[in-house]
Amino acid sequence: MTLRISVVIPAHNRVHLLAETLDSVLAQDHAPHEVIVVDDGSTDATLSMLEAYAGRITVGCIPHSGAMVARNAGLRLASGDVVAFCDSDDVWLPGHLQSMARLWEAAPGLDAAYANFRLVRDGVWAERDKFSDAPPGFFAGARLLGGGLALFDEPPFPRLLRFTPFFPSALAARRDFLLRTGGWDEAAPPGASRDFATALRVAEHGRIGLVLSATVSIRQPARLSPAQVQRMNLDDAAILDHVLATRPSLLPHAAAIRASARRRRLQALETAFVRQDFAAVRAIAARLGATPPLRVHAKIGVAALPPGLRTVAARTLLSLGTLRSQTLRRVAQGA
Incomplete structure (x- = not known):
């Protein structure tokens, strides 16, 4: 049939x-x-x-x-x-x-x-x-x-x-x-x-x-902007919170769901820091709960500095991260 x-x-x-x-x-x-x-x-x-x-x-x-x-x-x-x-x-x-x-x-x-x-x-x-x-x-x-x-x-x-x-x-x-x-x-x-x-x-x-x-x-009319990627990660995390809160059948997966939501919020925080959206960094940090990784902890600290100082500190931290990435890439390529 x-x-x-x-x-x-x-x-x-x-x-x-x-x-x-x-x-x-x-x-x-x-x-x-x-x-x-x-x-x-x-x-x-x-x-x-x-x-x-x-x-x-x-x-x-x-x-x-x-x-x-x-x-x-x-x-x-x-x-x-x-x-x-x-x-x-x-x-x-x-x-x-x-x-x-x-x-x-x-x-x-x-x-x-x-x-x-x-x-x-x-x-x-x-x-x-x-x-x-x-x-x-x-x-x-x-x-x-x-x-x-x-x-x-x-x-x-x-x-x-x-x-x-x-x-x-x-x-x-x-x-x-x-x-x-x-x-x-x-x-x-x-x-x-x-x-x-x-x-x-x-x-x-x-x-x-x-x-x-x-x-x-x-x-898709255009490539997603960093701000849109940040928003999507936060939206995904909110959905994961929602399904865990509304579907008792998912309790056996609770740890994995929370870990996935946390990972998405960490990604959103990283994007917000690159964009120098420090208000978003602080807001996302408040939702993370457990102690974040050291690299993220440093960015949260920078976001809490006075405006003039945090801009300089953020640029410095981002440049150090870029330098580290370039060094690791050269090592991986045997340079």
Whole structure:
């Protein structure tokens, strides 16, 4: 029997990008069972543009509530066996849903699956795919199914505390599984990392399949600035605090979750120091708890100095760090 895959697309003020997304979804080799666009209170011409797709899509409308609520609204409307999600500015290659269907054929008891993806900037696909950025050992133990497919037989939650290659536009999951596990986590703290809470939920409970080739393009208008990287690390840490506080089932992983949140805050502190955002350094330091590493302790001390003195001290400390890095690199190269 052909796997019925519903597609849910949340959209808010994306009139200039949504048509490309829809065209890529409707052109899939494995035709979607249905395509549901949930308009999240758009104030532009999104709804008018969707009239051109009448008869080929279903449109649901909600007051502006954010992507999590919109995805859950689409999930409830869906009638397929599996629901695949695509954000309104992302694009699928024609074989994306076919790869998902092959995964369920190879592993009928699958709960969810993620495809690999590449970032796209100004219409140009990045050379490296996301899975290639995974740390050594991240995919160890994944069972190869052939044809560029693989499977985590055990829920991969602990792996996501180190690295997260899973993105909403690359997710497909059994509808009943998502509903049973609570769908998209609407209570997650606001910020760019809100999807992380749901990725952790899926990874905690499910047998996860993998499409190893990049069948999804994630649009990113520009490289992230240091300030954005700092914010994302803090958002990730807040999500980890949230899941530990709201999911008693994660208590066995409490130490690892706290360690991951601390590591992300340390990374954010380092970035803040380089940016000379000393107020952020002090605020992050207050959340670290246990004594930080010596190099970080020195930066916290510098951030507490009077304004004129701390600027000079910060430049000195950063120059010493650069000199040390250069020396270590020469030693490693045998210079």
